Amino acid sequence: GEKFGIGREATKDEVAAWDIDVRPDGTGLPDGSGTVADGEEIFAERCAVCHGDFGEGVDRWPVLAGGQDTLSSDRPVKTIGSYWPYLSTVYDYINRAMPFGEAQSLTPDEVYAITAYLLYMNDVVTDDEFELSKENFTDIHLPNEENFFEDPRPDTATLKDGEPCMSGCKEKVEITMRARVLDVTPDTEDDESGAGSID
């Protein structure tokens, strides 16, 4: 290091204040623990207004539980239980970003408890007396972990597959679909609305 001589060394306390990230191997987990029952209570108080008492999602707010066996359906429901590969992500994200609008206001014990409750709601643990802690955290695996694989692109044609067709590429062309939402200017009461969402 020290090429330019710019900046200063961070203090231990400074790094501790900001270094909150958690990894699948448990790196970054703080000391602490919490039970499903504790989690249920905290969740009802601080999370349910958006996510619903059982993580079912209020209005368009995110659904956090359920959706198992929907991933190859027409309308996949991607939740912690149905989709997320690692439990560490649940801890890390709730700890850094939730409750929405009051980020980083939860104690480690509270986050452990909420995470335990989310495991319970997602049928990953079935014992309602289950306590999640730094110690048993990495023993738990989410059901969909094995279903992620590395990006295999390019998965469509390249010039190596031949020059793209320039003329007479199809016999005939017909319109097969039209825009679902014709009025996109959000200026009237009667605006149409479409399906789907952005993430």
Place this chain on the structure above:
Amino acid sequence: GEKFGIGREATKDEVAAWDIDVRPDGTGLPDGSGTVADGEEIFAERCAVCHGDFGEGVDRWPVLAGGQDTLSSDRPVKTIGSYWPYLSTVYDYINRAMPFGEAQSLTPDEVYAITAYLLYMNDVVTDDEFELSKENFTDIHLPNEENFFEDPRPDTATLKDGEPCMSGCKEKVEITMRARVLDVTPDTEDDESGAGSID
């Protein structure tokens, strides 16, 4: 013409409405005339508030008369009489841009009269009964016409004069001048002010 087939032909009236420019050879001058005396009156009414009764300029508004023999001095005064090469420019500019804030409100006769008055104030005509018209316009030449010449640049060094010096280019360096106006942020009452102006 007609490569793209875009646009339409202008009507005669449309061209007449916008084609107001005047050239040194008199092209573009409208019919009309006006005397020094008429010009004096119009000037007093519509121009003098900024340019002064005799074109001397009020406050920092432009000076329009005088300045003869100042062009090689430290503080040249560039006026119609001292600097401008062509009378057509006077007509054209007043007609298109003056009075400031009421552009293109003068009739041809008024512009001829004001121009006559400006010639008189600048000692280009000395007869106070002089009448300027489309007919005699190009007979009049402004005194500084011959003192303009075509841009002769480059007039400073190029690489053909040799590589620019890279080291030991001077014996010693001393500061010979400092900024006149140190406080350039125009946020206090006591701001300094400098000499010169932009054109």
Place this chain on the structure above:
Amino acid sequence: LAAAPLAARAAAAEGDPAILEKKDWNQYLGDGVDARPYGHPSEFEADVVRRNVAWLTADPVSSVNFTPLHQLDGIITPNGLCFERHHAGIAEVDPAEHRLMINGLVDRELVFTMQDLMRFPRENRVYFLECAANSGMEWRGAQLNGCQFTHGMIHNVMYTGVPLKYLLEEAGLKTNAKWLLPEGADAAGMTRSVPLQKALDDCLVAFKMNGEALRPEQGYPIRLAVPGWEGNMWVKWLRRIEVGDEPWHHREETSKYTDLMANGKARRFTWEMDVKSVITNPSPQAPILHDKGFTVLTGLAWSGRGSITRVDVSLDGGRNWRPARIDGPSFDKSAHRFYYEFDWDGSPLLLQSRAIDSEGIVQPTKDALRAVRGTNSIYHNNGIQTWHVKSGGEVENVEVS
């Protein structure tokens, strides 16, 4: 005639009143140079704005708005119109209170102030930033009627920034360093795992966009630029970079920004934004307003893997193609502007554009994408867009056989 009042003269004359009658702006003075210390667009351009679609998200605070591509030209997106995507609203960071920390697998864990960062060598590069979810609404078929909404989660900006490698070298990388975790100072605490190789290659810690300070909604005072890769990785309000030996698999690279295939399996780490193009004019929000005759078709093309070497345009839904004219600068991982001028005979058209990048990857049809990925991907939809121009000049978002 010279004495006749103006209105009478104009009435008598033959031609367009816009020419024959004087306008206020031809005669009277406008605002002076002290009126607009920081300028703004003409009042006649009031409809040139970012737009959001209310029903897309639960709340505009974690949502997106869209660049009005159909109202722009050239390759630069003006800062006021760069689409916004944030997960906890716009963080209004005071640069005097902002720090960048580097921690983890480094010799010395460091803290930089903004003034410190200004002392590192800088680079200037034009890059597009495309949200991985751009065109995501269209996976199942034509949805939104306007390129602002189908393709407007992109902007193209000249950044000034410090190459990330200088900051990492200043801290000194441990030999087992392999991954980075950039983290935002916003209330979403945004994080993504970035492979070290990319960081050392071309990532910038950017502090200026198009010459001036980053806008708050784009990460003021600093954001990470991850050229060619999905927009979510360009962490805004960057306050910390941790160096590690493994990826973090955080929320935005597991729950989000993974592509779900038809069989229920999901791709991860699909970072590059593949070759893509869209015709911005004509398009549903920008119909053809003239009768038949010479007309200008224009659009944008880009690739996260390099530059654009060619764009083809079809007027007949992909039966026949002609090379478009690429005009303006061609930079790596930057938007390219293309034009195709033609004589419109007034009959209906099915417009498409197909871009090819410097890696030789050809922009696929939407059906080709669906054949390999299904319709549940949400992200990374770079399929060919079709616009249906009707004989009146009106344009609609369609799909074709």
Place this chain on the structure above:
Amino acid sequence: LAAAPLAARAAAAEGDPAILEKKDWNQYLGDGVDARPYGHPSEFEADVVRRNVAWLTADPVSSVNFTPLHQLDGIITPNGLCFERHHAGIAEVDPAEHRLMINGLVDRELVFTMQDLMRFPRENRVYFLECAANSGMEWRGAQLNGCQFTHGMIHNVMYTGVPLKYLLEEAGLKTNAKWLLPEGADAAGMTRSVPLQKALDDCLVAFKMNGEALRPEQGYPIRLAVPGWEGNMWVKWLRRIEVGDEPWHHREETSKYTDLMANGKARRFTWEMDVKSVITNPSPQAPILHDKGFTVLTGLAWSGRGSITRVDVSLDGGRNWRPARIDGPSFDKSAHRFYYEFDWDGSPLLLQSRAIDSEGIVQPTKDALRAVRGTNSIYHNNGIQTWHVKSGGEVENVEVS
């Protein structure tokens, strides 16, 4: 400790409160995507504005303000900060009521609406626009203490426009056509004589700047771009182009924009803006804020005759020079960004930059210019600027022997 209140925890910890104490923006939500349809800079950038100097002119309506070069980087000037120079205030033109007429020595005198103009083929080019009077205050010696004021009558923008030659060809040039007179729709009715050759070479009728519509103060809806030539010729609010066989010698090319020599004679038609550069940082408005150590010097260089091939920097008032690093795009007749990084030992410096263009013209010293032109020129001052850095980092505009 986990239960201790935040403030107490922070107080006990060792380090920077900016890190140890949470900020509002780390916790609470900011504005959503519906709040800023057209964005604006951070409130912390409120001092990044165009500034005018009240005593320079009689009235701000015919005056100038200056680009804050010392607060920008890269080569693009954001639209809100492009210096303004107008002769009758900002014309607020309604594009629906705007026309472009071509008359004079053409086969067919034509009128175009804005929609007509949008149907011609377009080009995208980055050009600087420098007022001929930029640095004009400094002919007699160091005046204003800041590069915003000494050099800020310049901006650098990516234009989209129609090559003027297409419009002229559409009208059909008569064989005796030699000169053009572009005319503005503003209350100054701005006109300049432009040789036809330049018009056919690279002039554009521009309608977009940096992607969006021209700003009103820059000629909305259309202006003439006359690349490399003095800014006054870039007629704004362009409404008419007359084709003629002789120049017009109008007010802005006789009374103004002619260079008065020491002997009382004056140059006319000095169109090209010659090779020039300025160090933007450090500079009087942007002192060095850190102690001795590694520092970044940066600046801009440009030439109306081509591109910049080299910039040299001197730290000792021109005794010794080192090549600077040019970074970012190098376009013809566009600003170039240069950097020179060095280890500042904390002692006073006399900073200079010297640019060389692709025609081989070397930026001259101010004294070299005065030797050939005297001090009454007002315009076309491309002399080398000297900044005096004092040991505390403060910077002053000076001249040196």
